[in-house]
Amino acid sequence: xSVPYKAKLETLTPGxxxxxxxxxxxxxxxxxxxxxxxxAYEQFxxxxxxxxxxxxxxxxxxxxxxxxxxxxxxxxKFSFDVSKATGLIENYTYNNTLLMKQxxxxxxxxxxxxxxxxxxxxxxxxxxxxxxxxxxxNVEGTGVVIDVEFNFPNATALKQTMSYHVxxxxxxxxxxxxDPRGYTVQYGRFLRVGTTLVLPEGFExxxxxxxxxxxxxxxxxxxxxxxxxNTTVNELFYPYMRTQDTxxxxxxxxxxxTKENTTNALAIAMSSPLEASALHFTNDQLTEAEHPYxxxxxxxxxxxxxxxxxxxxxASNGPDVLTE
Numbered sequence: 001x002s003v004p005y006k007a008k009l010e011t012l013t014p015g016x017x018x019x020x021x022x023x024x025x026x027x028x029x030x031x032x033x034x035x036x037x038x039x040a041y042e043q044f045x046x047x048x049x050x051x052x053x054x055x056x057x058x059x060x061x062x063x064x065x066x067x068x069x070x071x072x073x074x075x076x077k078f079s080f081d082v083s084k085a086t087g088l089i090e091n092y093t094y095n096n097t098l099l100m101k102q103x104x105x106x107x108x109x110x111x112x113x114x115x116x117x118x119x120x121x122x123x124x125x126x127x128x129x130x131x132x133x134x135x136x137x138n139v140e141g142t143g144v145v146i147d148v149e150f151n152f153p154n155a156t157a158l159k160q161t162m163s164y165h166v167x168x169x170x171x172x173x174x175x176x177x178x179d180p181r182g183y184t185v186q187y188g189r190f191l192r193v194g195t196t197l198v199l200p201e202g203f204e205x206x207x208x209x210x211x212x213x214x215x216x217x218x219x220x221x222x223x224x225x226x227x228x229x230n231t232t233v234n235e236l237f238y239p240y241m242r243t244q245d246t247x248x249x250x251x252x253x254x255x256x257x258t259k260e261n262t263t264n265a266l267a268i269a270m271s272s273p274l275e276a277s278a279l280h281f282t283n284d285q286l287t288e289a290e291h292p293y294x295x296x297x298x299x300x301x302x303x304x305x306x307x308x309x310x311x312x313x314x315a316s317n318g319p320d321v322l323t324e
Contacts, residue, residue, distance in 0.1 A: 009046065015053035017253075018046040019226060043225050057142045057167030064137055064144055071137060073144060078170030087132030087148035087162065094170055097264040101300065103197030104174060106130065106150060106160055110192040110245040110309055111286035117315040120187040124287060126155035143167040157182030178307075194275065194306025196283075199266060201299040202259040204233050206278050210252030214238075215277075219311030219321065221250050233257075233278045233301050239292040246286070248309060252276040257301060268305060275306035 005020050012018075024040040026033055033039075065072040070081040070090070080092040080100075092100040106127040112119065133151035137144060146164040158180060165173040178193060211224035213231075215238065236247035249255075255276040258265040268276070279286075280297035289295050313321035 005046070009048055012048060012050035014051040016050050017226075018048050020044045020046055021225065041225070045226075057165075057169070057171070059139050059141060059143045059168060061168045062139075062144050062166060064139070071135075071146060073146075073166055075166075075168050075170055080172075082135070082137075082146050082148070082164065084132060084135060086130060087135050087150055089164065089172070092172075095264050097259075097262055098200050099203075099264060099266045101198045101200055103303070104162075104176075104195030104305060105197075106152075106162075106176075106178075107194050107196045107283070107304070107306075108155075108158075108190050108192055109283050109287075110248075111243065111283055112191070113244045113312050114240075114242060115312045115315045115321075116191070116310075118188070118320060119191050119310075122155065122187060123191055124284070126152060126158060126183070129153050143173075155183055157186055189310065192306055192309040194304055194309070197266075197303040197305065199257060199278075199301040199303060201301075203257045203266065203278075203301045204260070205258045206231050206233060206236060206256070207258070208249060208252050208255045208276060210255075210273060210276070211250045215247050216250040217248070217312050218250060218308060219313065224250070226251060233280055234297075236277065237279055237281070241291065243286055243289040243292055243295065245283075245309070247277045247279050248304065248306070249276050255303075255305070257303060266303070268303075270305075275304070275309060277304040277306075278302070279304075 003020065009018060021043050022041060023038055026035055026037045026039060029035040062073065062075050070083050072079065072081050078094045081090045083090055088102055088105055090102050091098060108126045109124045131151045133149045135148050137146040144166045148162045150160045152158045160176060160178045162174065162176040180190065207230045209228050210226060211221055212227055212229040216224045238246045240246060251273045252270060252275060253273050254267065254269045256265050256267040257278055279302055281295055282302055285295055311321045313319060
């Protein structure tokens with residue numbers, strides 16, 4: 001079979017990725033299967049090199065006001081606080097719309113899954129009650145940079161720093177460095193290395209570019225196809241018979257959560273593919289409930305942006321997660 005896909009690559013869009021998608025479908029209807037039913041597919045990432053998108057940033061028009069409780073960062077259309085107590089961003093507002101109440105907060109926990117047998121329960125509280133061990137800011141030509149070093153009272157061996165680079169458009173570039181060596185020597189592997197963001201009521205529509213069309217896992221994503229997908233926060237929750245982690249998307253390059261009747265959205269772009277999720281339940285709720293009927297949805301939307309989560313393995317009746 002000759003597939004003339006190269007003709008589509010003569011003009012490349014800067015910053016784009018290109019995939020060849022092949023699908024095998026039934027031609028005729030049978031008693032069991034309708035015509036047009038997909039029986040196999042494969043997706044190939046094409047080895048092309050479009051130009052990169054250039055982005056320039058500036059600190060022009062940004063002011064930083066220090067109070068006893070926080071650093072307040074303000075620009076032409078945006079404002080937010082960085083709490084001196086926690087080192088976290090609070091009340092990010094753009095065009096008079098509150099987009100984020102708090103985040104991204106360090107997180108090392110996911111609700112255990114059916115196959116999870118070996119993990120440290122202390123991970124659930126490892127990032128709770130965190131404080132800012134140190135916090136400072138400086139103004140550069142490309143933006144304002146706020147550096148935070150966290151203190152974890154419930155996991156003193158854990159070390160993490162986070163840097164917020166704010167430019168005059170309101171974009172905040174997050175860079176974080178985790179040093180888990182002291183913790184993992186004592187307690188073992190993590191279930192998740194990530195962050196949690198809390199969005200106010202009303203942010204219900206989700207769009208992303210990454211693996212889909214549904215949730216995946218680090219060791220269970222070969223079924224997924226990379227593409228642009230749209231869903232809702234409610235639809236990302238899957239009611240497993242025993243309540244557990246759900247709705248986590250893998251290989252995500254960008255992730256957006258929008259609210260009806262507003263043109264403003266929380267949009268997150270990744271420098272390399274990460275995990276993302278959006279639910280009306282916290283990790284603690286998913287952990288403590290035994291069954292879905294015991295859950296009470298929160299008005300807020302809880303967004304997870306993770307480096308990685310542990311795969312599921314087969315430990316319910318087989319081997320644990322592979323070392324890789």
